[in-house]
Amino acid sequence: MQSAKSLSLSIFLTAFHFAAKLIGGYITNSLALVSDAWHLLTDLLSLIISWWAIKKAVQPPNAWATYGFHRVGILAALVNNVSLVAVSFYILYQAYLRFLHPETIETAGMSILAIVGIIISAAIVYLIHDGAKNNLNMRSVWLHFAGETCASIGVLAGGVVIYFTHWYWIDTFLSGILGLTILRGALIMLKDIIIILLEGIPDNLSLQEITACLNQLPDVTAARDIHVWCLAEEQIALSAHIEIASDIPLSQTEPLLKQIKEMLAGTFHITHVNIQFELHECRDCHHV
Ligand SMILES: [Zn+2]
Ligand SMILES: [Zn+2]
Ligand SMILES: [Zn+2]
Structure with missing residues (x-):
């Protein structure tokens, strides 16, 4: 204080x-x-x-x-x-x-x-x-x-x-x-x-870049419905739908989730991450 x-x-x-x-x-x-x-x-x-x-x-x-x-x-x-x-x-x-x-x-x-x-x-x-x-x-x-x-x-x-x-x-x-x-x-x-x-994306980040980095990760088929916003200065949040290739048990998604979080924190300083894994594009998915 x-x-x-x-x-x-x-x-x-x-x-x-x-x-x-x-x-x-x-x-x-x-x-x-x-x-x-x-x-x-x-x-x-x-x-x-x-x-x-x-x-x-x-x-x-x-x-x-x-x-x-x-x-x-x-x-x-x-x-x-x-x-x-x-x-x-x-x-x-x-x-x-x-x-x-x-x-x-x-x-x-x-x-x-x-x-x-x-x-x-x-x-x-x-x-x-x-x-x-x-x-x-x-x-x-x-x-x-x-x-x-x-x-x-x-x-x-x-x-x-x-x-x-x-x-x-x-x-x-x-x-x-x-x-x-x-x-x-x-x-x-x-x-x-x-x-x-207005929950805009911070000036120094680009949605295209983030999407590309998510898509490059192994086991990720497609990253969709990505939202990026700031809770406050230097507190960036992201939510995304991640399509994976096979219907694996939940426990096997953990290494991928860890990888996603590390990549987002390391490359983009995004620390509040919320991921929904899916096998097909869901009805809620929207495209920018
Ligand atoms: Zn959405
Ligand atoms: Zn003054
Ligand atoms: Zn979806």
């Missing part, structure tokens, strides 16, 4: 960060800071949801949730990313308004808050680093805060440039870039989430 611990610490840091940026943003009149504050609110939400999902995902299956709770993490990621899309549109809209009506900014305060942002985001990146190695949900949080650190460095650089040049448009420009970056990241992650929720 190391991940849950580092996430809960990150939640406190982000809550403080949000309050500081929001108040500071209004005092200094920096749009980049205010935009960042609203986006930090969704960060806070996403950290809380991720923390809850990590606790929930380890619960064993029960009579109601026969697969367990792996998909709680996917639902968490869906909520996170939809809220990020909304935030990015809000930021872009605010940048557009500021572009139409430019305003001056208090650069010293802006730079100090940017430094606070760099320190807190970098601390979270460090905290989450270990958990991100083997968990995609944690890795997306890690990636997000790595981006955050870069955004704060950008705001700091902007503050310094504005201090010397009085090019106030840089602030608007920076928040526009921030909005687009968040939007891009959220859309990329949404694509993966939608593939999982």
Whole structure:
């Protein structure tokens, strides 16, 4: 539960960060800071949801949730990313308004808050680093805060440039870039989430390849009605009908079943396998 611990610490840091940026943003009149504050609110939400999902995902299956709770993490990621899309549109809209009506900014305060942002985001990146190695949900949080650190460095650089040049448009420009970056990241992650929720085959697998590999196994006459889907990230399931040549006793199908499972796990990382042996194409068999 190391991940849950580092996430809960990150939640406190982000809550403080949000309050500081929001108040500071209004005092200094920096749009980049205010935009960042609203986006930090969704960060806070996403950290809380991720923390809850990590606790929930380890619960064993029960009579109601026969697969367990792996998909709680996917639902968490869906909520996170939809809220990020909304935030990015809000930021872009605010940048557009500021572009139409430019305003001056208090650069010293802006730079100090940017430094606070760099320190807190970098601390979270460090905290989450270990958990991100083997968990995609944690890795997306890690990636997000790595981006955050870069955004704060950008705001700091902007503050310094504005201090010397009085090019106030840089602030608007920076928040526009921030909005687009968040939007891009959220859309990329949404694509993966939608593939999982629609039970599509993972991006890196091909049904043709899997079918060919199954058909190549000795004793397999034909592999049919193959379904491949993700229970959650990195938890791939497959079900298939396998036609065999002769009417052998059940005990003799065991070596073949073992071979099928080893091939699927070794070649395709498919670990949740359900096979129905048959002598003829059955009525339920469908073809893609
Ligand atoms: Zn963020
Ligand atoms: Zn089917
Ligand atoms: Zn069948």
